[in-house]
Amino acid sequence: xxxxxxxxxxxxxxxxxxxxxxCIMLTSPKYDIERFGCLLKPSARHADILLVTGVMNxxxxxxxxxxxxxxxxxxxxxxxxxxxxxxxxFRNAYNASQGIDKEIxxxxxVPGCPPKPEALIDALIKVLDDFDGSKKD
Amino acid sequence: MHDxxxxxxxxxxxxxxxxxxxxxxxxxxIIDSDLRFGYAHKGIExxxxxxxxxxxxxxxxxxxxxxxxxxxSCYVKTIExxxxxxxxxxVKYLRTLASELGRIQSHLFxxxxxxxxxxxxxxxxxxxRDREHILEVLERLTGSRSHFAYHKIxxxxxxxxxxDVNFTLKKxxxxxxxxxxxxxxxxxxxxIKARMKDVGIITRMDAERYSLVGPxxxxxxxxxxxxxxxxxxxxxxxxxxxITEWDGxxxxxxxxxxxxxxxxxxxxKQVLKNLPKGKIPxxxxxxxxxxxxxxxxxxxxxxxxHLIKIKNKKIDxxxxxxxxxxxxxxxxxxxxxxxxxxxxxxxxxxxxxxACMERVVVIKDGKKEVLTEHDFRRKYA
Amino acid sequence: xxxxRIKLKExxxxxxxxxxxxxxxxxxxxxxxxxxxxxxFDDNGIKTFKVLIPEKKPVIQSIIDIFPSAExxxxxxxxxxxxxxxxNPKLHKxxxxxxxxxxxPPLLKNKK
Numbered sequence: 124x125x126x127x128x129x130x131x132x133x134x135x136x137x138x139x140x141x142x143x144x145x146c147i148m149l150t151s152p153k154y155d156i157e158r159f160g161c162l163l164k165p166s167a168r169h170a171d172i173l174l175v176t177g178v179m180n181x182x183x184x185x186x187x188x189x190x191x192x193x194x195x196x197x198x199x200x201x202x203x204x205x206x207x208x209x210x211x212x213f214r215n216a217y218n219a220s221q222g223i224d225k226e227i228x229x230x231x232x233v234p235g236c237p238p239k240p241e242a243l244i245d246a247l248i249k250v251l252d253d254f255d256g257s258k259k260d
Numbered sequence: 261m262h263d264x265x266x267x268x269x270x271x272x273x274x275x276x277x278x279x280x281x282x283x284x285x286x287x288x289x290i291i292d293s294d295l296r297f298g299y300a301h302k303g304i305e306x307x308x309x310x311x312x313x314x315x316x317x318x319x320x321x322x323x324x325x326x327x328x329x330x331x332x333s334c335y336v337k338t339i340e341x342x343x344x345x346x347x348x349x350x351v352k353y354l355r356t357l358a359s360e361l362g363r364i365q366s367h368l369f370x371x372x373x374x375x376x377x378x379x380x381x382x383x384x385x386x387x388x389r390d391r392e393h394i395l396e397v398l399e400r401l402t403g404s405r406s407h408f409a410y411h412k413i414x415x416x417x418x419x420x421x422x423x424d425v426n427f428t429l430k431k432x433x434x435x436x437x438x439x440x441x442x443x444x445x446x447x448x449x450x451x452i453k454a455r456m457k458d459v460g461i462i463t464r465m466d467a468e469r470y471s472l473v474g475p476x477x478x479x480x481x482x483x484x485x486x487x488x489x490x491x492x493x494x495x496x497x498x499x500x501x502x503i504t505e506w507d508g509x510x511x512x513x514x515x516x517x518x519x520x521x522x523x524x525x526x527x528x529k530q531v532l533k534n535l536p537k538g539k540i541p542x543x544x545x546x547x548x549x550x551x552x553x554x555x556x557x558x559x560x561x562x563x564x565x566h567l568i569k570i571k572n573k574k575i576d577x578x579x580x581x582x583x584x585x586x587x588x589x590x591x592x593x594x595x596x597x598x599x600x601x602x603x604x605x606x607x608x609x610x611x612x613x614x615a616c617m618e619r620v621v622v623i624k625d626g627k628k629e630v631l632t633e634h635d636f637r638r639k640y641a
Numbered sequence: 642x643x644x645x646r647i648k649l650k651e652x653x654x655x656x657x658x659x660x661x662x663x664x665x666x667x668x669x670x671x672x673x674x675x676x677x678x679x680x681x682f683d684d685n686g687i688k689t690f691k692v693l694i695p696e697k698k699p700v701i702q703s704i705i706d707i708f709p710s711a712e713x714x715x716x717x718x719x720x721x722x723x724x725x726x727x728x729n730p731k732l733h734k735x736x737x738x739x740x741x742x743x744x745x746p747p748l749l750k751n752k753k
Contacts, residue, residue: 137302141326216302484663567679
């Protein structure tokens with residue numbers, strides 16, 4: 124169903140701005156995902172794919188869950204950066220978690236600190252291959 | 261009279277850490293506000309306790325993604341003060357180069373973002389395009405687009421080659437070519453002036469009372485810059501001006517940042533022209549038994565301050581005060597009496613490294629209504 | 642680093658003398674049986690003043706009326722070390738830690 128032009132939104136669950144900036148640089152003229160029809164939307168309600176960055180801490184856990192539930196069904200989640208995958212360098216801090224997949228299901232993991240925009244585009248393509256009409260609640 | 265309490269946070273594209281802003285409204289005017297942090301709090305200061313000095317440096321590298329040079333640069337300065345060590349000239353110049361490139365890319369991003377806040381999307385695209393030039397230079401110099409891990413105790417990680425110098429000069433020239441166009445647009449456009457002039461005014465007296473630093477203080481007439489007041493690295497050997505404006509509004513803050521980009525380009529050219537010859541020292545093991553020292557540098561947002569205590573060769577206490585912490589206290593004061601539509605402009609002009617906006621929850625007469633940023637802006641701003 | 646020690650009794654008077662200087666920040670260190678509170682000011686160079694507070698009664702006067710930017714530093718230290726700053730009205734609103742934080746203040750060293 125959604126094969127070509129997903130709308131994406133992102134949520135920063137508490138990291139440094141590194142991965143978030145790489146998400147924004149996707150819309151810069153050099154990488155320009157808008158030529159593929161991908162729009163970066165400020166609200167998750169309008170998005171098909173949610174990019175999550177940052178190490179999820181106790182306060183942002185509840186918000187992340189709410190943002191995820193706000194999205195329409197048939198949604199995908201991409202975890203960006205080592206902090207979102209496993210807690211990264213802040214794993215052992217008292218207020219950090221060990222990855223966002225403890226809270227919401229994740230489809231694609233993009234390692235890096237921060238990953239380059241080329242890696243993010245690759246992740247978007249991988250996720251698109253997965254859409255295929257399969258419904259996800 | 262309705263008293264709305266709105267926890268604000270439209271989900272912002274450029275959010276570093278999150279803060280929840282609780283605002284009480286009377287109609288469209290803000291009467292009271294409070295900031296609640298904590299959404300990005302990880303416990304870094306506790307994490308640093310008990311680590312070796314080099315491990316601490318690695319963690320400090322990852323504190324912030326946009327001012328990624330400020331924190332390791334301050335940490336290394338503090339440790340070298342404890343060791344009473346003066347690095348060789350080439351190392352100082354290379355560190356200055358990294359700091360200034362970091363400053364240019366940070367200012368380019370936030371100026372573009374401020375203009376995006378008032379709807380000027382084209383300018384954001386231009387600024388991001390120029391930022392890519394600087395990131396390419398940084399990637400060539402340090403190997404990474406962010407979290408450079410360039411500063412090491414007593415040295416830097418990579419040296420710069422002749423080809424790299426020529427590449428940097430070429431890219432800097434491309435960025436410099438665009439600045440007059442930006443200045444012309446900003447000075448002539450009526451919409452920019454209407455949305456940003458006289459918005460979020462911080463008077464000089466307030467700036468002094470609230471101990472403000474960085475471009476915000478400089479836009480209110482206080483000429484404070486750690487690079488001149490307490491010189492470090494190679495700043496005492498390069499020629500540059502401390503940019504000051506007098507109006508103290510969001511427009512002045514934007515002008516300060518763009519003019520600082522021009523000064524930083526001047527510094528980069530001087531550094532590359534006068535780069536001392538020689539080799540950078542290799543990284544050697546560090547033995548430091550005890551010490552208590554503080555250090556400060558001029559981050560893109562202002563004065564960054566570190567206090568480090570070493571005991572038994574390990575970090576006993578690391579106190580990190582980033583520049584943004586300083587001006588959150590004035591943010592709530594700035595909002596009193598303003599309209600709700602001014603909040604994004606004021607917040608963006610303060611260039612916080614701590615603010616995030618999420619979706620808005622409007623509590624009206626006991627009923628909760630959750631709106632997206634688009635709906636919120638359509639209805640209330 | 643130059644640190645000047647001031648007694649708790651002279652604290653308020655010393656702070657009033659420093660009006661006009663810029664408050665850089667307030668740091669807290671904990672030692673075996675007391676807290677060291679360091680007040681850093683910028684007065685043509687960094688000047689640091691140290692006050693020792695006993696562990697059994699960690700209370701000190703707030704300087705929020707003369708240095709408004711101290712509000713956030715004092716709230717942060719209260720969150721992490723449980724030191725009371727008398728006169729700071731928003732002290733008990735948690736700033737960085739979650740509202741339902743249980744347990745001892747995180748930056749206190751474990752005393753064995």
